[in-house]
Amino acid sequence: MKSIVSAEMKTKKEGALSGVWAVAWRSFVYMPLGFAVFFLLLCLVFAAIIPPIIGAECLLMGFWWQGAALFAFWFLVIWAWRCFRIGRFFERPRYYV
Numbered sequence: 050m051k052s053i054v055s056a057e058m059k060t061k062k063e064g065a066l067s068g069v070w071a072v073a074w075r076s077f078v079y080m081p082l083g084f085a086v087f088f089l090l091l092c093l094v095f096a097a098i099i100p101p102i103i104g105a106e107c108l109l110m111g112f113w114w115q116g117a118a119l120f121a122f123w124f125l126v127i128w129a130w131r132c133f134r135i136g137r138f139f140e141r142p143r144y145y146v
Contacts, residue, residue, distance in 0.1 A: 093135075096126045 100123035107116035130136060 093126075096123075097130070100126075 100119045104116045104119035104123065107113075107119060
């Protein structure tokens with residue numbers, strides 16, 4: 050008489066472990082990429098907002114060289130944003146009906 054359970058059937062434990070491993074390896078691969086993209090976006094926001102504030106404070110305190118360098122950096126970021134149309138990559142896709 051044959052047994053109902055064959056050797057090829059997975060137990061619940063093996064099935065759960067394969068599911069955990071499927072989630073784990075994707076986390077190991079994609080989480081660093083997600084953190085890198087998040088860090089890049091965060092840097093873009095800070096590069097657009099923070100330098101004029103700190104540059105104005107430096108100019109008011111008499112640190113002319115540092116203030117001018119921050120404003121030059123800020124103008125470079127804004128120029129690159131507009132010249133290379135970086136903002137286009139952050140738009141929502143158009144929905145065609």
